[in-house]
Amino acid sequence: METEDWLTDTRVSYDTVAEGYADQVRGALARPGYLRAALTLFADAVREAGGGPVADIGCGPGHVTAQLHALGVDAFGIDLSPGMIDVARRDHPGLRFEVGSMTDPALPAASVSGVLAWQSLIHIPDGDIPAVLGHFHRAVRPGGVLHLLFHVGDTSRVKTEGYGGHPMRVPVHRRRPERMTAWLREAGFTVEAQLLLDPDGPAAQAFLFARRD
Template identity: 75%
Template structure:
């Protein structure tokens, strides 16, 4: 039996423990934020420009982003490490496809999706494992297909020990400069097309990176 990395097991257990609180927090988050809506619309346009097809929302949580992508006309499905989150996504969005899986060992065929979305899911992946994760993203994405990342901006790591209703958690949250992440994308075979900072002067800035798998 393969050995599961401690950080991966801790992340799974932590998010299983906070399903209800997290789902309540993110409900309506896209509808209330024009830049998030615009980013998802841009992603949808990129998928259609590349010929269309299924898209995967990696780290889908309770499925709210997957459902928004479906509302935009995409054939979207979600993958999440947490079985509890997947159960909640299936309950809240019946008829949509959600699967338990890890981005460190993505169980999808080569070149099987037309787009990859990963919002706030790389933030728990240690630096030394990011290259492997991006390699999986590149492998499953069709040539010319778009990839969109959303992540916390900064340069450091903190241990999150509770959250989403006060439940205990044990996850490391990695904040990274966009240029570093862009470099990792290029090393993995992606062409970086755009970068957007959200709340750049605030306490919790975020960044979008829009990229495309090179043919």
Template identity: 75%
Template sequence: MWTDDWLADTRTSYDTAAVGYADYVRDAIDRLQYLRAALALFAESVRAAGGGPVADIGCGPGHVTGHLHTLGVDAFGIDLSPGMVAVARRDHPGLRFEVGSMTDLDLPDASVAGLLAWQSLIHIPDDEVPSVIGHFHRALRPGGPLQLLFHVGDESRLKTEGYGGHPMKVHVHRRQPSQVAAWLRDAGFEVEAQMLLAPEEKASQAILFARRS
């Protein structure tokens, strides 16, 4: 049973765990070659579509935003948690980070050349996902690439502790790539490819590559 407090709970949880989470993911892209490959492909897709600003939605401590800058992408980050945004600004001075929610995305229509949401859609309840993806479609320019990274599975759980033992109250939703792809197609995206990470393990993840029609 979902309540209206889930968004506030998610914000407070990541405010509390921001520093621990930043430490947890700090070297993830350096360690995991498939994440680097996915971001390199995304950067190439942005350039092929003409370039321009790229939104990293649910950017957390800014590690993805920062890596995209090393690839020559004009990326900026948006996150629900002011604590996360403060850490992102600390760790990546000179880059643009803003507080905002993907459930009410404050970006003008067709204003970004590309958009990512890595491990942030996982906290959105099923009935809210189509609206969120609709915001992504609205904000993207025609032909702009979209990349989603999420946990694979069929269950949801309440996470009560994490990232250095900090208390949390955040729901984590695992989903099948086919379900996420269906939501994307319904919103007007063309799904171009998918990548499964550690497909034989319980903690599998998926990356979907899509494009605004």
């Protein structure tokens, strides 16, 4: 797929499923577990790096941004889908959300102390990953932190339905942690920690914690 095509398909798809997706994830972080623990680790790392604003890129309906805010992080959300941003602003009116793409984020150099991208890089083609991570590196202050969550595997597919049975057309790429780690190092990050969720199951996921050199 050409870059313009997959970006448009992804934006339109998430506009279509915004309400259903928000209903599905609402409350996902309310109970203790690995997801909340990972966000707590990230929040601690941001404070250790001196604090400051954090960009939740691919924020969807804003539930992760809100959890970071509850942990004392000055977090704001960016998402490709205007529909998702509308839901985020409605559900979390005290927080900042804006429409934008990680392929060209409107973040000035060294303007944030951290970037979080949970299950959003999964939609980016391999050929565009180095540029996206380069944007992240440029935006993060020296010593700042990056936190990723993504599906583990070697396959790519086009998701055609989801979140209430609505039609979608969105690419989903599964990647090995070692591949993502190599890309991060090439972009100028140092990978500090890795955690696998359900590594032997059909829906394995990986957390990576990295820091800008």
